[in-house]
Each structure stands twice: as structure tokens, then as C-alpha cells.
Amino acid sequence: MNASASAQLVSTSVSISRRSAQPLPSPALLRQRLPLTGALAQRIAADRDAIRAVLEGRDPRLLVVVGPCSLHDPKAALEYAERLAALTPQVEDQLLLVMRAYVEKPRTTVGWKGLVYDPHLDGSGDMAAGLAVARRLMLAIVERGLPVATELLQPLVAGYLDDLLGWAAIGARTSESQVHRELVSGLDMPVGFKNGTDGSLGIACDAMRSAAHPHSHFGIDDLGHPAVITTRGNPDTHLVLRGGHTGPNHDAASVAAARSALQRQGIEARILVDCSHANSGKDPLRQPAVLQTVLDQRLGGDDSLKGVMLESNLFDGCQALGGDLRYGVSITDGCLGWQLTEQTLLEAAARLRR
Ligand SMILES: O=C[C@H](O)[C@H](O)COP(=O)(O)O
Numbered sequence: 001m002n003a004s005a006s007a008q009l010v011s012t013s014v015s016i017s018r019r020s021a022q023p024l025p026s027p028a029l030l031r032q033r034l035p036l037t038g039a040l041a042q043r044i045a046a047d048r049d050a051i052r053a054v055l056e057g058r059d060p061r062l063l064v065v066v067g068p069c070s071l072h073d074p075k076a077a078l079e080y081a082e083r084l085a086a087l088t089p090q091v092e093d094q095l096l097l098v099m100r101a102y103v104e105k106p107r108t109t110v111g112w113k114g115l116v117y118d119p120h121l122d123g124s125g126d127m128a129a130g131l132a133v134a135r136r137l138m139l140a141i142v143e144r145g146l147p148v149a150t151e152l153l154q155p156l157v158a159g160y161l162d163d164l165l166g167w168a169a170i171g172a173r174t175s176e177s178q179v180h181r182e183l184v185s186g187l188d189m190p191v192g193f194k195n196g197t198d199g200s201l202g203i204a205c206d207a208m209r210s211a212a213h214p215h216s217h218f219g220i221d222d223l224g225h226p227a228v229i230t231t232r233g234n235p236d237t238h239l240v241l242r243g244g245h246t247g248p249n250h251d252a253a254s255v256a257a258a259r260s261a262l263q264r265q266g267i268e269a270r271i272l273v274d275c276s277h278a279n280s281g282k283d284p285l286r287q288p289a290v291l292q293t294v295l296d297q298r299l300g301g302d303d304s305l306k307g308v309m310l311e312s313n314l315f316d317g318c319q320a321l322g323g324d325l326r327y328g329v330s331i332t333d334g335c336l337g338w339q340l341t342e343q344t345l346l347e348a349a350a351r352l353r354r
């Protein structure tokens with residue numbers, strides 16, 4: 001094609017398109033700018049093994065994924081990480097603490113989509129900066145000795161961050177997506193699939209079976225080039241119960257139903273309960289009560305319940321994005337403040353110890 005024909009093709013595609021494009025650094029370039037040291041990479045591999053051991057029942061502790069609904073302020077996120085790291089030695093005989101470090105948010109319709117999408121919180125969508133801020137922050141959390149957990153939402157983002165993760169979630173809005181199942185089948189870490197927002201368990205069970213299989217799928221390679229990605233299948237997935245439109249699903253009857261649904265499909269019953277979202281009726285202060293029901297069931301002999309998730313921040317509640325933001329308060333879902341979080345986790349460890 002000569003130059004004028006190709007210019008015409010470009011202008012035609014621009015005139016009929018509702019989108020524009022700006023380049024981003026490749027995953028390899030960002031990793032090179034913000035590298036993971038060999039010692040930290042080994043720690044992350046050991047953290048993944050420790051989480052696997054809990055999920056497989058080789059370690060009797062309770063996995064606790066705890067932290068903000070979303071990270072929007074690196075300073076507050078690091079203060080939170082320091083508090084969680086300081087709490088760890090007091091509970092680690094009973095609880096395996098992993099920090100929730102969510103930098104992408106799936107929205108029901110529209111809203112702030114997380115630090116990687118909009119790090120300046122002003123709708124400018126500076127995703128090149130967002131990726132760097134998120135990677136730097138996750139590295140700093142890992143350096144403080146904590147395993148990092150996140151939701152993987154946009155598959156392209158995974159390549160920029162996945163070397164830093166100990167655990168990942170596929171959210172209620174994406175568990176049914178083939179693209180996300182393919183992504184998980186290539187990840188070398190434990191991954192939780194959430195039940196659907198309507199409470200359906202079937203999509204998460206299907207997701208676990210699909211992700212356990214090898215796949216070939218469209219993606220980008222480390223240099224950012226379009227590529228055929230070939231995966232080996234991920235055996236380390238599990239179900240996350242988060243409740244649904246019809247109500248919570250952390251009670252004994254719902255957990256038994258989930259266990260049967262998994263067993264019917266030949267999947268090992270490994271379940272984590274999200275104490276927030278529809279399990280708390282979106283009231284963050286109800287999370288400790290949800291956790292108690294999980295402990296009741298575990299202490300009553302249910303060994304399919306491997307862990308919990310709590311949405312927690314420096315301070316209780318949430319605030320609308322805009323104007324002067326209060327330090328340490330969520331700008332997405334409401335969270336349990338640090339004081340109550342610490343008390344809840346200390347009490348949970350004490351109860352399990354007894
Ligand atoms: O965890 C966060 C929210 O529940 C999820 O992102 C959906 O939020 P939205 O319904 O406010 O968009």
C-alpha cells in the first residue's frame with residue numbers, strides 16, 4: 001500500500017471511530033524500571049506456597065485477605081501496610097494475613113475505576129502513571145513483609161503486576177468471563193473466583209474447571225506485542241462466597257450448598273468467605289459478625305472453610321470522591337476502621353487458639 005492510501009485508511013478509521021489510542025510502556029519496561037529483587041521474588045514464591053498449604057489443608061491456619069476496598073492514596077496504604085505487618089506476629093500462629101491491595105475496581109455502571117485507571121482521582125485517566133504508582137506501591141507493601149492480594153480485572157494489566165502478587169481474585173462481575181478464566185489458567189498463584197452478583201455458584205464452579213485447563217488465547221507478550229499466549233492450567237483456584245442479590249451466603253446452610261455444588265463437579269471444596277459485599281449487606285461494621293459465623297463453622301468441624309476476606313481501612317466507612325478527602329477513608333465501598341480490624345483479628349486468633 002502506498003503512503004497516501006495508508007494515510008487515507010487511517011483517516012477513514014479515525015473518522016468512523018469513537019475511540020483514540022495512546023501508547024503505554026510495555027510490561028517488561030515497567031518491570032525494568034521498578035524491579036523485583038531476587039530475594040523478594042523468593043519471598044513471594046514462599047508466600048504463594050504458604051497460601052496453597054492453607055487452601056489444601058496442610059496448614060490449619062485461616063487465610064485472611066484484609067485491607068482497603070481500593071487503594072487511592074499511597075501514603076495511607078503504606079501506613080495501613082505497616083500496621084498490618086506489625087499485627088502479623090501477634091496472630092500468625094492462627095491467621096495467615098495477606099494485604100488486600102486492590103488497584104482496579106469493577107463498577108456496576110460507572111464510577112472511579114481504581115488507581116491504575118485514574119491515579120490523580122480527577123478523571124484524567126493517566127494509566128501510564130497509574131501502572132507505575134500501583135507497581136511501586138505493591139513493591140513497597142511486599143518490602144514490608146506482607147503478601148499482596150488484588151483483583152485482576154483488565155487482563156492486560158496483569159502482566160504489569162502479577163509477579164508481585166501472592167493471591168488474586170476474579171470478581172463477581174467477571175467470574176463468568178472466558179477471557180478471565182484464560183488469564184487465570186496462566187497464573188502461577190492461588191486465585192479465588194467469586195460467585196456471581198446474583199448469588200449463582202455455577203459460574204464460579206465452571207470458572208475453576210475452565211481455569212484448570214490449558215488454553216491458547218489472545219494477549220500481549222512482555223514487550224507489549226500482540227501474541228498467542230499458551231497456558232498450562234491453574235490447579236490452585238477456589239471459591240469465594242460474597243453473597244448475592246438474594247442475600248448472604250456465609251451461613252452453614254449456604255456453605256453446605258456450595259460444598260455440594262463443588263463436589264458434584266468433582267472440585268475440591270475450598271471456600272473463602274468475603275465478609276463484605278452482599279454478605280454484610282454492604283454495612284462494613286457487620287463484617288466481624290460474619291467472621292464469627294465462619295469461625296463457628298470451622299470450630300464446628302467444617303474444614304472446607306479456608307479463609308475470609310475483610311474490607312478494612314485506617315478509618316471506618318467511606319466518602320464520596322470530590323473535594324477534600326479525609327485521610328485513610330475509602331472512596332469506594334465502606335470499610336472497617338483499623339481499630340476494629342485489629343480487635344477483630346486479635347479476637348479471632350484468640351478464639352481459634354482456645
Ligand atoms: O467492591 C467494590 C464495589 O462493590 C464494586 O466495585 C461495585 O461497585 P459499584 O456498585 O459502586 O459500582
Ligand SMILES: C=C(OP(=O)(O)O)C(=O)O
Nearest residue numbers: 106171172173194242277
Ligand atoms: C468488587 C469486589 O467484589 P465483588 O466482585 O464481590 O463485587 C471487591 O472485592 O472489591
